[in-house]
Every structure is written in structure tokens, then in C-alpha cells.
Amino acid sequence: MKSKFAPTLHDVARQAGVSTATVSRVLNFPALVSESTRELVLRTIDELGYTPHFGGRALASNRSNTIGAVIPTMDNAIFARGLQAFQETLSDVGVTLLVASSAYDPAREFEQIRALVSRGIDGLLLIGVARPKETYAFLERRRIPYVLTWNYRPDEKVCFVGFDNRAAASAMARTVIERGHQRIAMIAGITASNDRASDRVEGVRAALDEAGLSGRDLPIVESVYSLSSGRRACATLLESKSRPTAVICGNDVLAVGAIGQAKTHGLRVPEDISITGFDDIELAEVIEPGLTTVHVPHRRMGKAAAGALLSILDGTTDCRGMELETRIVMRESLAAPS
Amino acid sequence: MKSKFAPTLHDVARQAGVSTATVSRVLNFPALVSESTRELVLRTIDELGYTPHFGGRALASNRSNTIGAVIPTMDNAIFARGLQAFQETLSDVGVTLLVASSAYDPAREFEQIRALVSRGIDGLLLIGVARPKETYAFLERRRIPYVLTWNYRPDEKVCFVGFDNRAAASAMARTVIERGHQRIAMIAGITASNDRASDRVEGVRAALDEAGLSGRDLPIVESVYSLSSGRRACATLLESKSRPTAVICGNDVLAVGAIGQAKTHGLRVPEDISITGFDDIELAEVIEPGLTTVHVPHRRMGKAAAGALLSILDGTTDCRGMELETRIVMRESLAAPS
DNA sequence: GGAACGAATGTAAACGTTTTCATTACTTGA
DNA sequence: TCAAGTAATGAAAACGTTTACATTCGTTCC
Numbered sequence: 140m141k142s143k144f145a146p147t148l149h150d151v152a153r154q155a156g157v158s159t160a161t162v163s164r165v166l167n168f169p170a171l172v173s174e175s176t177r178e179l180v181l182r183t184i185d186e187l188g189y190t191p192h193f194g195g196r197a198l199a200s201n202r203s204n205t206i207g208a209v210i211p212t213m214d215n216a217i218f219a220r221g222l223q224a225f226q227e228t229l230s231d232v233g234v235t236l237l238v239a240s241s242a243y244d245p246a247r248e249f250e251q252i253r254a255l256v257s258r259g260i261d262g263l264l265l266i267g268v269a270r271p272k273e274t275y276a277f278l279e280r281r282r283i284p285y286v287l288t289w290n291y292r293p294d295e296k297v298c299f300v301g302f303d304n305r306a307a308a309s310a311m312a313r314t315v316i317e318r319g320h321q322r323i324a325m326i327a328g329i330t331a332s333n334d335r336a337s338d339r340v341e342g343v344r345a346a347l348d349e350a351g352l353s354g355r356d357l358p359i360v361e362s363v364y365s366l367s368s369g370r371r372a373c374a375t376l377l378e379s380k381s382r383p384t385a386v387i388c389g390n391d392v393l394a395v396g397a398i399g400q401a402k403t404h405g406l407r408v409p410e411d412i413s414i415t416g417f418d419d420i421e422l423a424e425v426i427e428p429g430l431t432t433v434h435v436p437h438r439r440m441g442k443a444a445a446g447a448l449l450s451i452l453d454g455t456t457d458c459r460g461m462e463l464e465t466r467i468v469m470r471e472s473l474a475a476p477s
Numbered sequence: 478m479k480s481k482f483a484p485t486l487h488d489v490a491r492q493a494g495v496s497t498a499t500v501s502r503v504l505n506f507p508a509l510v511s512e513s514t515r516e517l518v519l520r521t522i523d524e525l526g527y528t529p530h531f532g533g534r535a536l537a538s539n540r541s542n543t544i545g546a547v548i549p550t551m552d553n554a555i556f557a558r559g560l561q562a563f564q565e566t567l568s569d570v571g572v573t574l575l576v577a578s579s580a581y582d583p584a585r586e587f588e589q590i591r592a593l594v595s596r597g598i599d600g601l602l603l604i605g606v607a608r609p610k611e612t613y614a615f616l617e618r619r620r621i622p623y624v625l626t627w628n629y630r631p632d633e634k635v636c637f638v639g640f641d642n643r644a645a646a647s648a649m650a651r652t653v654i655e656r657g658h659q660r661i662a663m664i665a666g667i668t669a670s671n672d673r674a675s676d677r678v679e680g681v682r683a684a685l686d687e688a689g690l691s692g693r694d695l696p697i698v699e700s701v702y703s704l705s706s707g708r709r710a711c712a713t714l715l716e717s718k719s720r721p722t723a724v725i726c727g728n729d730v731l732a733v734g735a736i737g738q739a740k741t742h743g744l745r746v747p748e749d750i751s752i753t754g755f756d757d758i759e760l761a762e763v764i765e766p767g768l769t770t771v772h773v774p775h776r777r778m779g780k781a782a783a784g785a786l787l788s789i790l791d792g793t794t795d796c797r798g799m800e801l802e803t804r805i806v807m808r809e810s811l812a813a814p815s
Numbered sequence: 816g817g818a819a820c821g822a823a824t825g826t827a828a829a830c831g832t833t834t835t836c837a838t839t840a841c842t843t844g845a
Numbered sequence: 846t847c848a849a850g851t852a853a854t855g856a857a858a859a860c861g862t863t864t865a866c867a868t869t870c871g872t873t874c875c
Contacts, residue, residue: 144620147831158855163833173853188618190595194535195831198860203532214561216554223552226578235592238576240564254573257528280526282482366759395763421704425733427765485861496825501863511823533861536830818875825868831860838855845848 146187148195155183166191197259206448207237207255208264209248211333215364216420217390217437218266221288224441225264232449234261245332249274256281262448264288268297269334284451288444290335291462298451298458300444304335307433307465308342308387311415314431314467315385316350319475320413323347324358324383326372326393336361339389339417358383362393369396370403377404384412384476391416391423394430398472409474419468429470436463484525486533493521504529535597544786545575545593546602547586549671553702554758555728555775556604559626562779563602570787572599583670587612594619600786606630606637607672622789626782628673629800636789636796638782642673645771645803646680646725649753652769652805653723654688657813658751661685662696662721664710664731674699677727677755696721700731707734708741715742722750722814729754729761732768736810747812757806767808774801 152159157176164171165180172180183189197203206229210218226236237255241248248270255263256277263278263285278285291301315323325343328336344354358379362372369392376383377400388394394416398408406412408428416423416432423430440463447459490497495514502509503518510518521527535541544567548556564574575593579586586608593601594615601616601623616623629639653661663681666674682692696717698710707730714721715738726732732754736746744750746766754761754770761768778801785797 144618145831148833149831159832160834160855160857161853164854167833171853176853188615190591190619192536192831193596194532194541194862195860196595196833197532198530198536198830198862199832199834201833201860212561213551213557213564215557219551219553219557223550223578226551235577235596239573240561253528257534258531258573277526280482281528366763399763422760422763425704425737425760426763483861486863487861497862498826498864499824502824505863509823514823530861532832533830534863536832536860537862537864539830539863816875818873820873821871823868823870826866828865829863833859835858836856839853840851841853842851843849845846 145192146189147192148189151180151183151187151189154187155180203259203261204233205235205237205258205260206262206264206452207239207252207258207260209239209241209251209255210266211243212240213238216422217418217435221437221441221444224438225445226441228442228445229449234449243329243333245270245274249277252277256283262286262452264444264448266290267334268292268295268299269332269337284448286444286448286451286458288440290338291460293462298447298460300447300461300463301440302435302463302465304338305342305345307435308339308417309346310342310465311417311433311467312343312346312387313350315387315413315415315473316346316352318385318413318473320385321352321476322381322383323352323385323387324376324379325360325387325389326369326376326397327359327361327389328393329361329363336389343387364390364392366392366396366399369393370400371396373397373400374404377401377406382412385473386412386414388414388416391418391420391430391432394432394472395422395426398426398428398430409472410477413473413476415473423468424470428472431470431473432468434466434468436465439463483530484527485530486527489518489521489525489527492525493518541597541599542571543573543575543596543598544600544602544790545577545590545596545598547577547579547589547593548604549581550578551576554760555756555773559775559779559782562776563783564779566780566783567787572787581667581671583608583612587615590615594621600624600790602626602782602786604628605672606633606635607670607675622786624782624786624789624796624798626778628676629798631800636785636798638785638799638801639778640773640801640803642676643680643683645773646677646755647684648680648803649755649771649805650681650684650725651688653725653751653753653811654684654690656723656751656811658723659690659814660719660721661690661723661725662714662717663698663725663727664707664714664735665697665699665727666702666731667699674727681725702728702730704730704734704737707731708738709734711735711738712742715739715744720750723811724750724752726752726754729756729758729768729770732770732810733760733764736764736766736768747810748815751811751814753811761806762808766810769808769811770806772804772806774803777801 148159152162239251266289288301291299291303330337347354360372362368416430419432419434486497490500577589604627626639629637629641668675685692700706700710754768757770757772
């Protein structure tokens with residue numbers, strides 16, 4: 140910002156023939172200044188194209204009306220949708236959202252959090268719960284209120300606004316088992332430092348154990364979040380000696396990749412092999428066969444997270460955490476084994 | 478931000494027994510301070526969990542190392558992908574990206590631009606070219622360098638890093654015509670204050686005129702960017718007296734919706750009706766039939782836009798605008814009429 | 816042995832706001 | 846008529862940095 144060109148409060152005050160205090164009041168507490176002065180000042184502001192200098196403002200008032208979010212990646216429909224809702228709710232009350240991304244790297248996440256904190260954010264939205272304790276220690280020390288989303292752990296005391304990935308994955312696995320599948324495999328996201336991915340794996344394992352199928356022996360391929368690596372992962376599974384009759388995928392993109400690969404192998408879905416997803420993105424209802432998946436209320440989650448954070452900032456409450464319900468959406472990609 | 482808890486430069490200086498200037502130098506010009514002092518200061522910073530106060534910094538240095546972007550919506554794969562690349566390039570050189578969204582509303586866009594400017598952004602990324610002249614006037618007055626993306630107008634002098642929507646749409650229309658289609662219709666985005674959408678319409682019309690089919694008479698339904706309204710738009714077209722043999726869609730999402738609706742009507746794609754898209758999102762190669770569409774190099778565009786903006790900020794160049802090439806990707810959804 | 820220099824550090828004045836405390840000029844009620 | 850209250854405004858001190866300038870040491874060179 141080249142301040143040479145940016146008019147300041149001072150400029151406005153001089154031009155309008157009032158004090159800087161008055162101009163500031165027009166901006167922040169219009170009721171305190173007389174009708175005529177207010178109009179004069181506003182006109183002057185408009186003439187000069189004045190915009191308050193954020194730095195000065197933050198410095199003097201010690202509030203930024205800004206909250207931050209660090210997400211793994213922007214290049215992913217599910218975060219985009221939830222975040223959009225989050226932002227809409229914030230901007231309704233005049234709060235700006237700053238978004239940064241971590242590329243799924245905890246160190247980078249910490250770095251981004253520090254960057255946001257030095258920009259004076261009043262609160263923070265984070266995805267999931269798995270991160271180094273240094274990160275949490277930093278947030279505590281700086282007294283930055285934060286909300287964790289996209290996951291919910293019943294037992295822990297932090298402020299979650301999300302859903303129980305483990306339970307949802309269990310439910311899906313149970314559904315698959317109920318259809319009669321015995322040889323089940325899984326394509327999961329990269330579980331290292333991604334609690335959503337690892338909770339989903341755990342959930343599936345637990346359901347298998349419950350049903351008397353060994354969860355420990357569940358064949359798993361981990362794979363980054365993309366269509367093509369979903370295909371590759373599926374190819375690996377299909378080439379194994381005892382081909383699974385059902386593949387549970389850690390998210391919809393992997394599942395769609397897997398369906399594509401199954402077809403390439405000459406298999407029909409779901410007659411020859413069943414495949415399920417997780418997230419219920421738009422894609423899930425568009426491909427053929429329609430994808431049986433876990434529906435996650437992303438927009439509702441974003442809205443709720445914003446609400447929770449705002450109420451912490453208001454001082455209304457310490458943490459109004461919230462567990463959102465997921466549900467299984469039955470489409471065509473899951474059927475009984477033949 | 479509760480400064481009661483935030484250690485300041487001063488605190489660090491006192492604790493380390495040096496002056497604030499020295500601490501500041503450790504942070505900004507490490508070479509200027511001796512090895513031993515530097516280590517001491519860094520250790521102290523770490524102990525205290527100090528983070529520089531952005532406001533103070535921006536105020537004193539009059540630079541923010543921040544650039545802003547205002548996009549129509551985050552809830553849209555194509556912007557997400559380009560923006561992700563944009564951000565990656567920026568963060569490589571230590572520049573932070575601030576993202577705001579306008580919901581396709583010019584007034585709201587202006588508002589967001591003002592908000593970003595008062596946060597001290599050094600530069601700005603905007604989508605498309607159609608916006609009120611007040612917005613441009615404001616940017617000129619404040620001397621904010623900006624780059625326009627997602628479009629390219631050969632004749633204009635502003636700094637574009639994008640592609641020629643009009644030409645690309647023409648190329649697609651020509652391809653359709655070459656296949657032998659005569660009864661062509663279009664499903665477009667909302668053209669009001671969306672130059673990408675209107676340029677695509679223009680492009681199609683021009684190609685029709687060239688081929689001796691009246692561009693003016695092209696049946697068009699405008700539709701917001703979503704699967705379901707793509708379906709609705711397609712339904713409208715299918716119910717008209719002379720059903721088109723080919724539908725050119727303003728983007729892939731509309732096209733996918735249209736394909737779904739065509740199937741619902743009992744039509745086979747492409748045997749009974751051809752449908753084309755624009756953007757080449759992941760979805761396009763996944764649905765059945767594969768979507769013939771215009772490929773747009775979103776990531777390359779994001780990277781290039783970042784480069785252009787950075788070089789303007791360096792003072793290297795006034796504007797290194799750039800036109801990116803699009804190409805038509807032939808898949809199965811376009812064939813000759815039967 | 817002293818002048819001149821350079822490296823390392825400190826001092827203090829900006830930067831553009833907000834906000835506390837005065838001050839002024841009216842009103843109101845007795 | 847005046848005391849007291851109120852509404853509108855102004856003066857000036859923060860806020861946490863950066864940075865021009867000043868200062869203090871050692872070195873080095875003649």
C-alpha cells in the first residue's frame with residue numbers, strides 16, 4: 140500500500156474542518172455526532188476516497204473483527220462448501236474471514252496459524268484435531284479462541300463443531316456387512332496426521348470386529364485425495380489374490396476413481412463389486428452408478444462453526460460445541476454380492 | 478486479539494536485555510546483528526511465544542506483503558483450483574493471500590475491494606472485466622495494482638492474465654456445426670455483469686453467423702451455476718417445439734445437469750442429442766458419456782497471474798499480461814446428429 | 816600512537832487510528 | 846438569573862512497529 144496516495148483520517152479532518160476524533164466517531168459511533176457534521180464528514184470521505192487504514196485501526200483499537208481459518212487445501216469441494224457457509228455467516232455480522240492452507244502439513248499449519256495470529260485474528264477455525272501439542276500450547280498462551288471442525292470426538296473436551304467420523308464409517312461398514320459382504324477392502328486417505336482419515340479406518344475396523352470379521356486383517360490402501368490415485372489404489376486391490384466383493388472408500392473422490400477402475404477391469408458395479416464413498420459431494424449423485432455414501436452436512440457445519448466461534452468471542456459462552464448428524468445415502472453402487 | 482496476553486517487541490527486548498531496534502533487526506535484517514545477539518533474541522522470542530503485531534508493522538513499514546483476491550464464489554471448483562495455484566505461488570515468496578467473495582454482485586465486490594484495501598493489500602486479483610467504472614476509478618486513485626483473470630479481451634489495455642472466452646466459445650460452436658448440427662441451442666450462465674458468460678454467448682452467436690445460421694435466433698436459457706438449474710434449463714429447451722440436436726452449455730456443471738435431464742427425458746446422449754460444456758473440470762471426464770468441453774488451464778492461469786502481479790509490485794514491469802490457450806477436449810457427448 | 820573506519824547497538828520519531836478527558840455552547844428548571 | 850446538566854466537539858496520549866540517526870567500541874592503517 141502506497142500511503143503517498145492514501146488519504147488519512149487527518150486529511151479528511153482537515154478538509155472538513157473538524158478534528159480527527161470527530162471523523163473517527165462518524166465512522167464508529169455515528170450517533171455521537173450531529174446530523175450536519177456527519178453529513179459533511181461523509182461527503183468529504185467520499186470525495187477523497189478515504190478508506191480507514193487497517194493497521195492503524197488494529198493498533199489503536201486492539202481488535203480486528205477478523206477471524207482466520209486454516210484448511211488443508213482449497214482445491215477440494217468439501218472444504219470449499221463448508222467454508223463458504225462459514226464465511227457467509229461471518230460477513231453477516233461484519234467479520235472478515237482470512238483463509239490459509241496447510242497442504243496437510245502440520246508444520247506448515249503452525250506457520251500459517253502464526254501468520255494469522257500476527258494479523259490480529261480474534262478467533263480461529265481449524266480442521267480436525269490431530270496436530271502437535273506445540274500448536275495447541277501456542278493457541279492457549281495467546282488466548283486465541285478456536286473451534287475444531289470436520290470431526291467430533293465424543294470423549295475430548297475441546298470445542299468441536301463436527302461429526303463423528305469413526306461412528307459414521309462404522310455405520311457404513313455395518314450397512315455393507317448387512318448386505319452380505321464378507322470380503323471387504325478399504326481405500327483410505329493418508330492417515331498420517333489426518334484424524335478424519337484415520338478415524339474412518341478405525342470405524343470400519345471396529346464394525347468388522349463387531350461382525351466377527353477380523354478388522355485387523357482388513358486390506359487397506361492409503362491414497363491421496365484424487366481421482367487418479369483412487370484408480371491406482373483400486374487396481375492394487377483388484378489384483379490381489381482374493382478379490383474383495385466390496386470396497387469402502389474414505390471419500391467420494393476415491394470412490395469415483397475406484398468405480399472407474401473397476402469398469403476398466405471389466406467389472407460391473409454393483410453386480411460384480413460394490414463400492415461406497417464418504418462426504419456426499421455433488422459428484423456422488425451424478426456418476427453412474429450413483430454412489431452410496433455418507434452424507435455430511437457441510438454447509439450446516441460451516442454455519443454452526445461460525446455461530447460457535449462468534450458466541451465465544453461475544454463472551455456469551457465458553458464453547459457451544461456441537462455434534463452434527465451424518466446419514467447414509469443409498470444409491471446404486473452398493474448391492475448384495477452375487 | 479487480546480493484547481493483554483500478546484508479548485510485544487518491547488517485552489522481548491526487555492527480557493533479552495537489548496533494544497527494540499535490535500529485535501526488529503533480528504526479524505527483518507538478521508545479517509545486521511551479531512551471531513550471539515541474534516541467537517539470544519530468537520530464543521527469547523520463542524520462550525515468550527512472540528508474534529509480531531501485524532497492525533504495528535503495517536503502520537510503521539507501510540507495506541503489508543499481502544495481496545487480495547475477490548472471486549464470485551468459493552463454492553465452485555474452477556475458482557478454487559486457479560486460486561490454489563495463485564496462492565501457492567505467492568506463499569513461495571512470503572506473500573499472504575486474502576480472499577473475499579462477491580456472490581456475483583458488483584456492489585458487493587466493490588465493498589469487498591474496499592475492505593481489502595483498508596487491510597493494506599499491495600495488489601489485487603479480480604475475476605473478469607465487467608464492473609462499474611467507480612470501482613476502477615477507486616483502484617486508480619488508490620494506485621492499487623491489479624490483474625484481471627478468467628478472461629482476455631484482445632483489444633483492451635488493462636492487465637489480463639486469462640483466456641479469450643469469446644474465441645473459445647466460437648471454436649466450440651464451430652466444432653458442433655462441423656459435425657453437421659443445424660438446430661443448436663445454448664444454456665448460458667447469468668450474463669448480467671458476468672463478462673465470461675456473456676462473451677461465451679457472443680462467441681457462439683458469432684460462429685453461427687459465420688456458418689450462415691442466424692446467431693440472433695439462437696435459443697438461449699440463462700441459468701445459475703448449479704446441476705439442478707442446468708437440468709431445469711435443459712427441460713425448457715427440450716419442451717420447445719423444434720427440439721435442438723445439440724446444446725452448447727456455458728460451463729461443465731450446466732452441461733452435466735443437462736445430460737442428466739436429457740436422460741430423464743428418455744434421450745440418449747449423444748445419439749439423440751449432443752451436449753457440450755466449458756471449463757473441463759474433473760467431473761467432465763467422469764460422467765457418462767464423457768463430456769466434450771473446452772479445456773481451461775486453471776492452474777497455469779493462477780500461477781501466471783501471481784507472477785504478473787508480483788512483477789508489477791517489484792516495479793519490474795507495468796503489466797506483463799498474458800493470453801492462455803484453451804483447447805477443445807473431445808469426449809463422447811458430441812456426435813453427428815442422426 | 817593516533818586517525819579513520821566499520822560493525823553492532825541504542826534512541827527516538829514517525830505511522831494512522833481510537834479513546835479518555837477536557838472544553839464549549841446550549842438547554843432546562845428553580 | 847444562575848446552577849446544573851447535556852450534546853457536540855477537540856486535544857492529546859496511547860497502540861507496536863520500523864528506521865534514520867547517533868553512539869560506542871574495536872580494528873586497521875599509516
